[in-house]
Structures are given as C-alpha cells and as structure tokens.
Amino acid sequence: MKRLFITSNGTLRRKQNTLALETKEGTKYSPITSINSIYVFGEVRMNKRFLQFLGKNHIPIHFFGKRYLGTFYPRLFNASGFMLLKQAEAYNDPIKRVSLARKFVEGAVKNMATVLRENGRGDEASKLREYLRDDMLGKAESVDEVMGVEGNARNYYFSCLDSVLPKDFKLIRRSRRPPENMGNSLMSLMNSILYASVLDEVYQTHLDPRIGFLHSTNFRRFSLNLDVAEIFRPVIVDRLLISMTKRREMGKEDFEDMTRGLKLTQGGLKKVISSMDKRLSSTITVGRKKMSYSRVIRTELYKVERHLSGDVEYSPFLIR
Numbered sequence: 001m002k003r004l005f006i007t008s009n010g011t012l013r014r015k016q017n018t019l020a021l022e023t024k025e026g027t028k029y030s031p032i033t034s035i036n037s038i039y040v041f042g043e044v045r046m047n048k049r050f051l052q053f054l055g056k057n058h059i060p061i062h063f064f065g066k067r068y069l070g071t072f073y074p075r076l077f078n079a080s081g082f083m084l085l086k087q088a089e090a091y092n093d094p095i096k097r098v099s100l101a102r103k104f105v106e107g108a109v110k111n112m113a114t115v116l117r118e119n120g121r122g123d124e125a126s127k128l129r130e131y132l133r134d135d136m137l138g139k140a141e142s143v144d145e146v147m148g149v150e151g152n153a154r155n156y157y158f159s160c161l162d163s164v165l166p167k168d169f170k171l172i173r174r175s176r177r178p179p180e181n182m183g184n185s186l187m188s189l190m191n192s193i194l195y196a197s198v199l200d201e202v203y204q205t206h207l208d209p210r211i212g213f214l215h216s217t218n219f220r221r222f223s224l225n226l227d228v229a230e231i232f233r234p235v236i237v238d239r240l241l242i243s244m245t246k247r248r249e250m251g252k253e254d255f256e257d258m259t260r261g262l263k264l265t266q267g268g269l270k271k272v273i274s275s276m277d278k279r280l281s282s283t284i285t286v287g288r289k290k291m292s293y294s295r296v297i298r299t300e301l302y303k304v305e306r307h308l309s310g311d312v313e314y315s316p317f318l319i320r
Contacts, residue, residue, distance in 0.1 A: 003197070003280070004035050005273045007266065009043040014053045032057050037200045039193065040064065041269060060196075060203055066263065068192040070221070071199060073209070080206035086308040087211040094142070100227075100307070100314065101143050101214040105150040106132060107231035107316025112157045114319050115234045116164075119242065124160040128153060143214065150214075150230070161238065168252065169245040182255055183241070185262045186272065190237040191229075193276045198225040198232070201298040206305060228300055231316050236293055240279050249275070286317075 006012075010023035019030045021044075032053070038061040054061055055074040063069040090096040109132055113125040131137060131153040140146040162170040169183040179185040202209045202225055212223030214230065244250050254268025264272065283290045291299065300317050307314035 002034060002036060003200070003277055004030060004038045005041070005277065006038065006044060007041045007269055007273065010045070012044055012046040012050055014050055019053075032059070035059055037062065037196075039196060039273070041273070058203070060200055062196040062199075064192060067188065068195065071196065073199075073203070073221075076203070076208070078204065078206050079208070083206040083305060083308065084208050084211075087208055090308055091211050091213060091217060097213050098141065098143055098146060100304075101146045102137055102140065103314050103316055104214045104227050104230050105137060105146055105153075107318060108150065108234065109137075109153050109157075110316075110318050111231060111234040112153070112238070115238050115242075116157070116160055118239075119164045121160055121163065124163075128157055128160070131156075143216070146214065161242075164242055166245050166248075169241075169250070179262055182250070182252070182262060183245070185255060185264060186241055186244070186250065187237060189264065189269075189272055190240060190276055191233060193273070194232060194237055195225055195229050197280055197294065198229045198297055201294065201301055202228075204298055205301045207301055228297065228304070231300065232293070232297060235317075235319050236276075236279055240275055244272075244275060 004019075006021060008021070008023045008025070010021055013020045013022065015029065017032055019032055019035065021028045021030075035057075037059060038054070040061060041064045051061075051072055054072065058074055058077050060074060061072045063071070090100065109128060113128045116122075116125040116128060131149055137146065137149045140149055158171050162172065165171070165183060169186070170181075171183045171187070172181060179188045199209055199222055202222075207224060209222040209224045211217050212225075212227045215223040215226040217223055250268065250271065254265055254271065255262045256265055257263075280294050281292050283292050284296065286296060286299075296317060303312070303314055306312045
C-alpha cells in the first residue's frame with residue numbers, strides 16, 4: 001500500500017475499481033487496492049461519488065495549499081466504543097492526561113537531543129535534556145505547564161539546529177504562516193506531511209483522532225496525530241531537513257518569493273514530497289524486527305491503546 005501524491009491540476013474520477021487522474025498530459029491510473037491515502041497539492045476536481053468510493057475503501061484524502069487545508073476522513077471502520085470511552089476518561093482526568101502529555105514531550109526532547117548528538121552537538125544535547133529534570137517537566141502539573149516546557153525546549157533546540165544547518169537554510173527564528181525563509185518553508189511542508197501521515201495510521205487503529213492529550217481537544221478537527229507527531233518530528237523531519245540541505249539537494253532555485261513569505265516551486269515541491277515518502281517507507285530495526293517508519297508510527301499508536309486500556313504503561317519511541 002502506498003501514499004499517492006498529486007501535484008498536478010486535473011480531475012479525479014472512479015474508473016470501475018481504479019482511480020483515474022485526468023490532466024493535460026493524459027490520464028494516470030492507480031488500482032484502488034494499492035493506495036493507502038491521497039495527498040493533494042494541485043487544483044483537483046472530484047465529485048461526491050468519488051468521495052463515496054474513497055470512503056468505501058477506507059482511504060483518507062489530505063488537501064494542501066500554501067499550508068495544510070484539511071482532510072476527508074472516511075467513517076471510522078475500526079471504531080471502538082470501549083476505546084473512545086477510555087480516551088475521554090483519560091482526557092477528563094487531569095492526572096492521567098498530564099501523565100500522557102509528559103510522555104509525548106519526553107520522547108520529543110530525547111529524540112531532539114539525539115539529533116543534536118548525531119551532528120556533533122553533544123554539549124547542547126546534554127543541556128536540552130535538562131528540560132526533562134524533576135524541577136522542570138517533572139514539576140509540570142497541568143498540560144499548559146507541560147506545553148510551556150516543550151515550547152522552551154524546542155526553541156532552544158531550534159537555536160542549536162541553526163549551528164548544524166547550512167547558512168542558506170538556517171531557521172533563525174521559527175516562522176510558519178507564512179514561512180519567512182527556506183529552512184522554515186521546508187520544515188513547514190515536511191511537518192504537514194508528517195501530521196497527515198500520522199493521521200493515516202490513527203485511522204488504522206481503534207483510536208479516535210479527535211481526542212489528544214498534549215494538544216487540547218477543541219474545535220480543531222484532529223489532535224491525537226499532533227501529539228504522536230511530536231515524537232517523530234526530530235526522527236523524520238529534522239533528520240531529513242539536515243541531510244537534504246547538507247547534500248545541497250535543495251537550493252534557491254527551488255523557492256519563489258511571494259507577497260508574504262516563501263513558496264516552493266513545483267520542482268522543489270516534488271523533491272520534498274519524494275524524499276518524505278521515501279523516508280516514511282524506509283525501514284529501521286526496532287528490537288528484532290525491521291519496520292518502516294510508517295509502521296513504527298502505527299505501533300506507537302498501539303502502545304497508546306494498550307496504555308489507555310490499562311495493559312502496559314506507555315513509553316515513547318526513542319531513536320538510538
């Protein structure tokens with residue numbers, strides 16, 4: 001099963017049991033059984049019957065413009081009343097919710113420290129881990145306080161990351177809407193793809209994506225995917241950002257100025273999409289098993305399920 005990325009303008013239709021993308025260049029066909037999810041970056045037309053076709057086959061479709069726009073999320077086919085009640089129970093219990101929120105931040109900070117250490121910044125990695133001390137993260141008694149620790153740790157991490165990135169791609173200060181430089185533009189797009197990819201994996205579990213623990217459940221459609229993505233942003237996005245920029249796979253020619261901020265060209269967009277897709281599909285060894293990063297993310301969600309069920313205490317995925 002694969003993620004289907006669409007960067008061209010055109011029309012998506014159903015042709016029997018096949019997905020057809022009609023563009024000026026012609027029509028491309030993809031068997032529906034080979035697709036796990038769809039990511040749309042171009043201007044694409046479709047109708048209600050096509051969305052019904054996706055829903056019947058349990059395929060989410062994500063829409064992107066200058067940033068992530070939204071997702072057509074088919075009806076939950078693995079929905080579990082038991083798990084929904086357990087998620088709501090944990091969310092409404094301040095102690096249980098803060099405990100899980102701390103775990104997500106712990107995993108994120110430890111993985112950020114590993115990325116710094118991999119890139120010759122051992123002293124900075126040690127300082128970053130100090131945010132996990134009992135008088136900092138351990139002292140946080142509310143989700144807002146946990147988020148405060150996470151925000152301070154990430155700001156310090158980004159300042160350290162600038163010493164690793166090439167001059168043209170330094171983050172300087174994190175900016176998103178719109179991204180103000182090439183480094184932020186790349187990171188924003190990669191993060192958006194990661195958030196959608198985690199959402200794809202949530203869909204395959206019994207969990208409800210609307211109930212998160214670190215990120216509040218409010219009028220935002222989804223939040224659980226944002227929680228879990230915090231752990232994997234250093235692992236997938238930041239490592240890829242460093243490798244692509246250091247190897248000069250991206251350059252000024254891949255960006256264009258807008259009235260406000262920067263935007264990737266069509267060629268630059270395709271480079272990033274291809275690299276993210278390869279990274280998510282690449283395998284690593286976890287214990288005695290080899291798994292793709294996408295599978296590792298789903299396994300992480302199963303761990304959250306077991307934690308909520310009371311089977312096993314949750315511990316976040318850490319890179320070595």
